[in-house]
């Protein structure tokens with residue numbers, strides 16, 4: 001198992017791993033691998049846009065040293081669980097608004113005390129900001145129309161000065177009438193007019209065709 | 219650390235954290251209202267914040283502040299006269315020690331468990347039905363407008379003996395329009411069907427609210443509050459302005475006076491009352507609605523007196539007005 005330039009992430013060839021926080025139990029049916037007496041969970045880039053982004057030359061040290069993370073759109077916790085494992089010292093607050101998705105997320109967090117699920121709408125950050133405080137890293141994957149505005153509001157309410165952020169921008173979907181470049185341009189301008197500095201943009205092909213990852217600094 | 223280019227923090231800021239509310243002036247802590255450090259009390263405060271409401275500690279800060287200007291980074295405080303300010307960071311001056319994070323996590327967990335429980339509240343489906351109706355309203359307006367515009371392009375029948383006959387409209391397009399007309403009919407009937415479903419469900423799910431307000435208004439109120447469990451925890455004053463969120467926003471932007479009536483304003487007794495009485499009636503109705511919601515949330519059957527009590531109050535307000543009326547007005 002080789003270390004990578006992202007804290008807590010390991011790799012073997014092209015396959016990424018994190019240290020399994022609950023040895024013997026996968027989160028879904030992902031591969032578990034023992035190496036050097038430790039257990040690792042495979043991090044599937046087809047299932048997790050964050051893993052795809054890492055394989056797409058994400059900036060080194062993207063979240064190194066972070067002590068708290070706000071994760072918006074947690075769904076069942078696939079990605080959030082890996083992020084929590086990569087940052088064992090950090091608290092990872094995971095906001096998810098659909099009760100149906102929240103149930104498995106809550107179950108998952110039972111054995112992972114640093115993963116804190118919050119049932120709330122990311123459009124209303126004032127409802128959880130007092131609990132979250134100022135985080136070092138803001139991650140968003142909500143796949144909804146107001147995505148850039150939601151990101152900005154959450155950065156305003158919860159991101160520390162000079163904190164980092166990563167927006168998984170959905171640029172293509174059957175219901176969106178605008179072409180991808182228009183969506184991307186408008187998101188960029190929403191971010192910069194909120195004085196967030198765009199550091200890096202990257203497509204996620206072949207893992208996802210529909211998203212562009214935008215990395216920012218607050 | 220504040221670099222030279224960092225904007226100065228606002229003079230007075232209200233800071234809310236998971237363990238209390240604080241007033242910071244010129245970077246110094248001047249009032250600290252700490253929440254009790256037990257999981258139940260902390261979880262209760264989390265519930266309040268999740269519902270967009272103030273916690274008792276914030277209320278105490280606001281009370282002492284007595285309307286002085288202050289900044290915040292938390293939008294929940296804005297309706298209470300505090301200014302949203304990007305320079306406000308919601309951070310305490312360094313010295314304030316944070317209580318053990320395990321306490322916070324335990325409280326968050328129990329709040330999450332409870333929130334999920336409440337999310338299965340079947341009355342939530344009433345909210346979705348109401349929202350679906352609103353969606354249909356929008357679509358229906360769009361389609362109706364389009365059909366009107368389209369029909370306006372039909373050439374009138376040509377008078378006898380017109381020299382150059384107009385080239386006919388393509389039948390495929392007219393068939394497309396007929397399909398759109400059928401869709402409009404379908405939208406209307408789906409809307410009616412949702413209305414019937416709501417009307418049928420409400421007296422069972424919320425007998426007291428339904429009897430007091432009528433099924434449609436009761437459903438709208440439930441939808442605004444996010445279910446019967448949530449509604450039952452709201453104070454009457456909040457219930458009175460539920461549904462006036464847009465008016466509230468206009469008010470915040472300085473474009474309108476604060477709203478005095480929300481959805482309850484649609485109640486026939488209030489609609490038919492003269493302006494001067496509506497405030498009193500809305501207050502009375504909100505009080506009864508709060509009781510009705512609590513009864514319904516606990517699964518209590520229909521309480522016969524609620525409606526009568528409100529009607530009695532309405533009559534009383536009316537007779538007070540008649541008694542007060544100066545003789546000159548009495549023709």
Ligand SMILES: C[S@@+](CC[C@H](N)C(=O)[O-])C[C@H]1O[C@@H](n2cnc3c(N)ncnc32)[C@H](O)[C@@H]1O
Pocket residue numbers: 047048049050072073074075076077078079080095096097098101120121122123141142143144
């Ligand atoms: C594409 S999934 C996220 C997948 C997840 N990030 C992962 O990689 O494991 C999007 C999720 O965002 C949630 N979501 C959408 N809008 C939201 C909002 N306004 N607030 C919170 N969650 C939202 C959806 O319920 C859904 O579970």
